[in-house]
Amino acid sequence: MYTQMVDVEAAGAASDEQRRFDEKLDRGVTIEPKDWMPEAYRKTLVRQISQHAHSEIVGMLPEGNWITRAPSLERKLILLAKVQDEAGHGLYLYSAAETLGVARDELTEALLSGRAKYSSIFNYPTLTWADVGAIGWLVDGAAIINQIPLTRCSYGPYARAMTRICKEESFHQRQGFDVMVKLCAGTAPQKAMAQDALDRWWWPAVMMFGPPDSASPNSEQSMHWKIKLFSNDELRQRFIDQTAPQADALGLVIPDCELRWNEARGHYDFGAVDWDEFYRVVRGDGPCNRDRLRARVDAWEEGAWVREAALAHAEKRTRRA
Amino acid sequence: MPKNARAVRDWPLWEIFIRSDHGLAHKHVGSLHAADATMALQNARDVYTRRNEGTSIWVVRAADITASVPAERGAFFDPAEDKVYRHPTFFTVPEGVKHL
Amino acid sequence: MTSTTRLDPLIEYLLRFGDTALVLGQQLGAWTGHAPILEEDLALTNVALDLVGEARAWLSHAGEREGLERDEDALAFSRGDREFHNVLLVERPNGNFADTLGRQFLFDAWHVLALEQLSASSDGRIAALARKVRKEAAYHARRSADWVVRLGDGTETSKARMQAALAALWPYVGELFEGDDVDAEMVARGIGFDPAALREPWSRGVGAVLAEATLVQPSEGWMQRGGKRGLHSEHLGYLLAEMQSVRRSVPGDLW
Ligand SMILES: [Fe+2]
Numbered sequence: 001m002y003t004q005m006v007d008v009e010a011a012g013a014a015s016d017e018q019r020r021f022d023e024k025l026d027r028g029v030t031i032e033p034k035d036w037m038p039e040a041y042r043k044t045l046v047r048q049i050s051q052h053a054h055s056e057i058v059g060m061l062p063e064g065n066w067i068t069r070a071p072s073l074e075r076k077l078i079l080l081a082k083v084q085d086e087a088g089h090g091l092y093l094y095s096a097a098e099t100l101g102v103a104r105d106e107l108t109e110a111l112l113s114g115r116a117k118y119s120s121i122f123n124y125p126t127l128t129w130a131d132v133g134a135i136g137w138l139v140d141g142a143a144i145i146n147q148i149p150l151t152r153c154s155y156g157p158y159a160r161a162m163t164r165i166c167k168e169e170s171f172h173q174r175q176g177f178d179v180m181v182k183l184c185a186g187t188a189p190q191k192a193m194a195q196d197a198l199d200r201w202w203w204p205a206v207m208m209f210g211p212p213d214s215a216s217p218n219s220e221q222s223m224h225w226k227i228k229l230f231s232n233d234e235l236r237q238r239f240i241d242q243t244a245p246q247a248d249a250l251g252l253v254i255p256d257c258e259l260r261w262n263e264a265r266g267h268y269d270f271g272a273v274d275w276d277e278f279y280r281v282v283r284g285d286g287p288c289n290r291d292r293l294r295a296r297v298d299a300w301e302e303g304a305w306v307r308e309a310a311l312a313h314a315e316k317r318t319r320r321a
Numbered sequence: 322m323p324k325n326a327r328a329v330r331d332w333p334l335w336e337i338f339i340r341s342d343h344g345l346a347h348k349h350v351g352s353l354h355a356a357d358a359t360m361a362l363q364n365a366r367d368v369y370t371r372r373n374e375g376t377s378i379w380v381v382r383a384a385d386i387t388a389s390v391p392a393e394r395g396a397f398f399d400p401a402e403d404k405v406y407r408h409p410t411f412f413t414v415p416e417g418v419k420h421l
Numbered sequence: 422m423t424s425t426t427r428l429d430p431l432i433e434y435l436l437r438f439g440d441t442a443l444v445l446g447q448q449l450g451a452w453t454g455h456a457p458i459l460e461e462d463l464a465l466t467n468v469a470l471d472l473v474g475e476a477r478a479w480l481s482h483a484g485e486r487e488g489l490e491r492d493e494d495a496l497a498f499s500r501g502d503r504e505f506h507n508v509l510l511v512e513r514p515n516g517n518f519a520d521t522l523g524r525q526f527l528f529d530a531w532h533v534l535a536l537e538q539l540s541a542s543s544d545g546r547i548a549a550l551a552r553k554v555r556k557e558a559a560y561h562a563r564r565s566a567d568w569v570v571r572l573g574d575g576t577e578t579s580k581a582r583m584q585a586a587l588a589a590l591w592p593y594v595g596e597l598f599e600g601d602d603v604d605a606e607m608v609a610r611g612i613g614f615d616p617a618a619l620r621e622p623w624s625r626g627v628g629a630v631l632a633e634a635t636l637v638q639p640s641e642g643w644m645q646r647g648g649k650r651g652l653h654s655e656h657l658g659y660l661l662a663e664m665q666s667v668r669r670s671v672p673g674d675l676w
């Protein structure tokens with residue numbers, strides 16, 4: 001129902017519109033689907049929102065892996081609800097992207113062909129039940145830090161989707177932390193499982209905020225457009241500052257021997273991130289990249305006849321009516 | 322699984338409007354894809370009222386408006402009420418732990 | 422894993438409903454993240470949530486009435502397949518989308534009728550429990566019937582798959598309407614219902630949907646039975662092995 005109003009041909013007349021667009025950004029007025037917007041702004045938004053949507057969708061897989069094995073019926077319900085929420089998040093975000101004049105099918109196609117990126121943390125395997133706890137606590141925890149600022153971003157549909165998503169993410173983080181609390185208060189094997197999960201998920205979670213500011217070339221433009229409100233390093237520091245005491249409370253050790261409170265800075269200092277690993281996983285050589293994509297391709301291709309049948313039936317109905 | 326040549330056709334997009342318990346009017350909550358109006362309503366129920374957010378749904382495709390049937394309210398909306406675990410306050414956080 | 426000692430009929434009766442909901446909920450949970458379209462991921466998961474929720478209610482009630490300190494999780498995670506009392510229909514594998522929705526449709530149509538009967542139980546708590554989940558079941562039934570119609574009256578491919586699914590599932594519907602001594606005692610005590618009485622309304626409802634879907638109702642042949650009494654197909658053992666694996670391999674009381 002939205003039409004894309006960006007007219008690149010009319011670039012000559014754009015100065016007026018550009019001025020009005022910039023004014024809106026300055027005054028903190030949201031940009032809405034039918035408003036004029038620079039083509040680069042639209043393209044960047046489509047890329048950012050769809051990458052985010054893909055991350056929610058691929059993100060269903062590692063945790064979905066444990067739905068059938070959740071160790072209590074209540075945990076099974078919580079995990080079903082959590083993974084279902086992630087499907088919802090993907091859906092809200094694809095909807096937001098669709099207001100910019102791209103169809104969800106095009107975005108799906110980009111994901112399935114391997115052209116589009118998604119958060120590389122989901123290319124790590126979930127090996128034990130404790131990984132469900134670690135993901136909720138760390139990965140959803142990091143996602144919240146990333147996403148709360150975006151509820152104030154300049155593009156209206158994106159901001160509104162983020163508001164809805166953030167409300168649900170807080171349940172995700174808490175249920176994950178609660179899994180960790182129970183494991184840490186449990187038997188020795190349960191606690192060992194929790195520590196092992198933290199050992200494996202800590203650094204990938206720290207990497208979730210993206211490359212260091214010094215190596216993040218697009219940030220400045222995005223910050224001007226208000227579709228990025230804090231730098232990668234700022235958000236990363238915030239995550240570490242709030243998570244370190246939580247690990248202490250659990251009685252778990254974060255796998256970073258350089259992690260310590262710096263009174264002078266008022267922040268935690270932490271060790272060097274292995275950015276080689278980060279880029280390797282982004283490029284496709286993480287432990288699960290191929291499996292994750294395969295699972296999405298299979299679901300899409302094996303569902304093709306179902307989607308087609310529903311359309312065919314709807315058309316028959318319309319013809320008969 | 323043979324890939325159907327016509328399967329590239331996406332299901333149409335529907336805009337979803339929901340009136341909440343205390344809401345005065347239907348409010349646009351987002352969109353979704355569905356093959357027909359019935360499916361759009363059911364999907365809207367499953368996508369947008371998972372936390373008991375609505376009492377009435379409208380789905381709109383192009384110029385058409387289809388509203389949910391008030392008589393079906395019970396089956397549509399009551400189930401979510403007892404899903405307390407969906408709300409973050411369901412989990413007690415150990416004393417002293419912040420930022421959750 | 423054997424269980425030769427018969428349970429109290431009331432407990433077995435409650436376990437039949439609890440186990441049936443649990444096994445079907447468990448199967449649907451495997452679809453989350455793998456459905457034909459995103460909206461269907463959410464919808465199928467909602468049904469799974471409702472069924473696992475229902476299972477918790479029946480199982481914890483069974484545990485309470487039994488008085489042997491078996492809570493819902495003890496019952497779900499510590500019994501072997503011979504101690505499960507679900508009907509065979511729900512342990513049929515997920516297969517493709519037509520297999521899953523066909524199974525759901527045949528089950529939902531029975532589920533709604535069964536819950537209606539239980540809502541009138543002389544046992545107030547059972548009646549209350551049934552009334553609580555009846556609305557969810559009614560929604561499931563409408564949704565799965567809609568899908569059967571879409572697939573049946575969709576494309577050639579979808580029609581063939583839905584028809585094949587029905588043929589494969591049909592031998593397992595008979596058990597839904599077969600009463601035994603447990604059912605008889607529950608009827609005598611005013612707690613339960615006679616399963617045979619559901620056959621006629623079920624056939625009418627299912628028949629109408631199949632007709633609308635331009636599908637042919639499979640002919641009545643030999644009907645498999647045994648699930649209610651703890652005699653299952655080969656599928657259930659694997660399903661339970663997966664479901665119970667964490668609880669059985671890692672010591673711990675709290676999860
Ligand atoms: Fe999410």
Ligand SMILES: [Fe+2]
Pocket residue numbers: 086140143168169172
């Ligand atoms: Fe999340």
